Amino acid sequence: MxxxxxxxxxxxxxxxxxxxxxxxxxxxxxxxxxxxxxxxxxxxxxxxxxxxxxxxxxxxxxxxxxxxxxxxxxxxxxxxxxxxxxxxxxxxxxxxxxxxxxxxxxxxxxxxxxxxxxxxxxxxxxxxxxxxxxxxxxxxxxxxxxxxxxxxxxxxxxxxxxxxxxxxxxxxxxVDGVYTTDPRIVPEAKKLDTITFEEMLEMASLGSKVLQIRSVEFAGKYKVKLRVLSSFTDEGEGTLITVEEDKNMEQPIISGIAFNRDEAKLTVLGVPDRPGIAYQILGPIADANIDVDMIIQNVGHDGTTDFSFTVNRGEFNKALGVLESVKSHIGAREIVGDNKICKVSAVGVGMRSHPGVASQMFRALAEEGINIQMISTSEIKISVVIDEKYLELAVRVLHKTFGLDQA
Amino acid sequence: MxxxxxxxxxxxxxxxxxxxxxxxxxxxxxxxxxxxxxxxxxxxxxxxxxxxxxxxxxxxxxxxxxxxxxxxxxxxxxxxxxxxxxxxxxxxxxxxxxxxxxxxxxxxxxxxxxxxxxxxxxxxxxxxxxxxxxxxxxxxxxxxxxxxxxxxxxxxxxxxxxxxxxxxxxxxxxVDGVYTTDPRIVPEAKKLDTITFEEMLEMASLGSKVLQIRSVEFAGKYKVKLRVLSSFTDEGEGTLITVEEDKNMEQPIISGIAFNRDEAKLTVLGVPDRPGIAYQILGPIADANIDVDMIIQNVGHDGTTDFSFTVNRGEFNKALGVLESVKSHIGAREIVGDNKICKVSAVGVGMRSHPGVASQMFRALAEEGINIQMISTSEIKISVVIDEKYLELAVRVLHKTFGLDQA
Structure with a gap:
């Protein structure tokens, strides 16, 4: 029992x-x-x-x-x-x-x-x-x-x-489990029998709507055995979310391609390139209770730099308002935003031991003429921000590139 | 303040x-x-x-x-x-x-x-x-x-x-206060400036839907000053529900005519006329959490008696079921019910000091050919159960009989 x-x-x-x-x-x-x-x-x-x-x-x-x-x-x-x-x-x-x-x-x-x-x-x-x-x-x-x-x-x-x-x-x-990507976009997507908490965390945070990200964090922290199943069929064991990688199996490099349409990008142009500027920009954003996802600061020139970050699309206007209100205080030249972007990511614990995954990903996107606007990486994930019109194309290409459509 | x-x-x-x-x-x-x-x-x-x-x-x-x-x-x-x-x-x-x-x-x-x-x-x-x-x-x-x-x-x-x-x-x-009766039935109905808790209690229990009966009991018990007002107009003081009769005013004998369509009558025919029979009938009804309103037991003959009571119409079938299940145990001959009845009542603290109100009421109904099925009285109220088809007629006749349509 x-x-x-x-x-x-x-x-x-x-x-x-x-x-x-x-x-x-x-x-x-x-x-x-x-x-x-x-x-x-x-x-x-x-x-x-x-x-x-x-x-x-x-x-x-x-x-x-x-x-x-x-x-x-x-x-x-x-x-x-x-x-x-x-x-x-x-x-x-x-x-x-x-x-x-x-x-x-x-x-x-x-x-x-x-x-x-x-x-x-x-x-x-x-x-x-x-x-x-x-x-x-x-x-x-x-x-x-x-x-x-x-x-x-x-x-x-x-x-x-x-x-x-x-x-x-x-x-x-x-859905009856966690898939290598959304089957509505890539019909060849495969259900995963297991996925690690870390991978699931990245998949969830990147917009795979199967599980809410905090629940995965929580489950990992308290070692709760978590299983995703379909409520509409009685078949299948779903996907078990495991603490450990399965050492016995041939580990694929990439477990899945995740994406998130629900993003917007904000850029603060021409801020003085001095210590504390990131805090001066993101402090008021945090005070307004807006969650920030990716953060990019380019190398400065002429004593100024450009600072970009992404937020949930629903908080785009609120974030824009916050930035406009602090613009003169932080000495920025201009605030620009774009809410027609999306984020596409390759996720897999296997990339820890396989160098070259990033370049493989960038080449595949370049071959399709998809311009990369922002890049962010973690140990087990590479994310790119691109124009949202390329979302489906990018997901399909990456799914194929990493061999996820093979049984 | x-x-x-x-x-x-x-x-x-x-x-x-x-x-x-x-x-x-x-x-x-x-x-x-x-x-x-x-x-x-x-x-x-x-x-x-x-x-x-x-x-x-x-x-x-x-x-x-x-x-x-x-x-x-x-x-x-x-x-x-x-x-x-x-x-x-x-x-x-x-x-x-x-x-x-x-x-x-x-x-x-x-x-x-x-x-x-x-x-x-x-x-x-x-x-x-x-x-x-x-x-x-x-x-x-x-x-x-x-x-x-x-x-x-x-x-x-x-x-x-x-x-x-x-x-x-x-x-x-x-509504903008408590009326002598429902103005939809008697257009000449007048708004009362004050009414006593006791009267309001009788009016409420009799189906005047202005106030819920328990709230009036509660207000009377804890001396809460209660006022009924309209939320759709900004005019008027509504009706104040008072603890004391207003000694300074000419007290009308009857304050209002109340009625309740939402009643049903049950009669247990031919039960042995012995002590405890009322409890044997109403105990199971109470256990089923059915509220009983009027209770009438006629004088017995041939060692048996008939026992009638009224319940909320929505609980009619439930009550009927309870009676059928105890019928043989209590030794009753037959259970009959009627859910096409209504209750009409004259209410007023003035009737305490004015005898003859009951006979005035029964005469008025008799003159219209309305048969009275059950009668129940309290110190400040006389209620009759009649066929529901006579409801409007009875209310109009009684409203006029007691002079409630006079300014």
Missing amino acids: ALIVQKYGGTSVGSPDRIKNVAKRVARWKAMGHDVVVVPSAMSGETNRLIALAKEIMPSPDARELDVIAATGEQVTIGLLAMAIMQEGCKAKSYTGPQVRVLTDSTFTKARILQIDDERIRQDLAEGNVVVVAGFQGADENGNITTLGRGGSDTSAVALAAALKADECQIYTD | ALIVQKYGGTSVGSPDRIKNVAKRVARWKAMGHDVVVVPSAMSGETNRLIALAKEIMPSPDARELDVIAATGEQVTIGLLAMAIMQEGCKAKSYTGPQVRVLTDSTFTKARILQIDDERIRQDLAEGNVVVVAGFQGADENGNITTLGRGGSDTSAVALAAALKADECQIYTD
Whole structure:
């Protein structure tokens, strides 16, 4: 008998019928003798509906109040899912995040989980209940309702699995695992049986929407065994996300090609090339709670330099506004931005031991006439920013270049 | 400077524009220097939508889980209303029932408020906030989410006013006060400037939908000054619900004619006329959590008697089922029911000192050929059950008979 935490995304619980299907699956795991904790998202479309309603009242909604509203999406789902599980003949109880003391910091709309009190859940499990816990939400130390930001339900599930020392955390989604790249762009994309946490982290951070990045960090940190599965088929083992590379297998150099359309680039032109300038530019951006992704500073000339970074496309205008407001203070000549860009990356732990991957990648893009605007590298990833119109072409070319379409 | 609790019903917050109008009104009271606590209901239609969703999963929804789902309706409104109040330039903070520790018993879907912790609200008021508290909901001692049943937001508002020792509890609704009867049935109906708690209690329990009955009981018990007002006009003082009869005014004998279409009658025929039979019949009904309204037992003959009572029409089939299941145990000959009935009542503290009101009422109905099926009286009210097809006629006749259409 194992303790399993299962997370179901918005599409998997998008209608009463789909909720009933999830309940059937949960009941099967329960019938096998396992203890099951289920973490559902809001029904698909519901969070967007609630945010739109808030914006009708307040175009830039107050963050605290927005969380009060947004948290209701998951609250509806847990009640519905608990009832559906009862209909399958199991005992079930639902809890909101605040009810099981998912303690977070007070960064409304983007809160981070600090601690979870597992006592109540353990007691309910011991009494034979399936426990349904709302994802995406918690409460700060003053009891204010918080949400974890988009995709936060994955993080909720992994954090619960860590707190409960669960045997496995299963993330059910509308795909049956992690692929070498998006099959909608490259039909030859292959499902991976395993992927390392590091690779998954890079894939997730680069826009592979299978898992939310913080959940992968969390899982890696707390050694939670994480598996991605489809909620629409009963076949397959999905993709297991492992701590260690599999030493027994021939390790491919590159595991996958990730991409992210949701990026925008900002450049501060002609800033004085002096110490502290990066902080003067990015400090106000951080104060405005805007996440920065890539950061590039070119070598200066004439005593000035150009400074570029990328942000989530939804925060492009906000970031532009922040930069305009500090422009004269930092002595910049001009602020320019471009929100028609995308990022494409090759990811693989194999590149640690294989030099030349970067040049192979740049050559393949050059042969297709794709101009590279920015480059960023890590130990296991090479990312390039290019014009978004080349996205599909770049992904297909790189997928083929690194032999990912071979069985 | 006063402390005012304002409650707004579902129609008053039924759309973003209406929520903005409520916020403007709240801001005006705040600008006058008052401390304001606002208790909104769910947006009109929302609670029904949520219950329908639950029934798609589980035709007789689990009560605990239904409350988890239903409580989200008010939670959305408090966030929206707090933001709308901010847009009017006031500080505002919203709280769910559990957050401000509206402690209730554990009777899910029909919970009763036991206690409210006013500390957090007082602190927020002291800091200049308008405090928005979700009506209709609370939590039991184990932190389970509970709801107070239909119309429970009125009770929430009055309970908050009592806990905060507010100077006035204002119930904003879609009518501008309490009328001598429903103006849709009798166009000559007059608005009452004052009405006593006892009268209001009878009017409310009889189906005058202006105020929820438990809220009136609560207000009477804790001496909360209660006022009913329209949220759609800025004119008028509404109707003040007073503890004492106004000794200075010529007291009319009857204050109003109330009615209730939402009733059903059940009769147990030919039960042995022995002690304890009423308990044997109504015990199982109470165990099934069905509220009983009127109870009539006729004088027995041949050692048997007939026993009648009325319930909410929505619980008619459930009550019928309960009676059928105990029929042989109690030795009854037959169970009959009728859900095409209504109750019409004359209410007034004046009837205490004026004999003959009952006979005046029965004569007026007899002259119109309306058969009386059941009669029930209290010190300040006479109710009759009649065929529902005579409802409008009976109300008009009684309104005229008691001179309520005179200025």
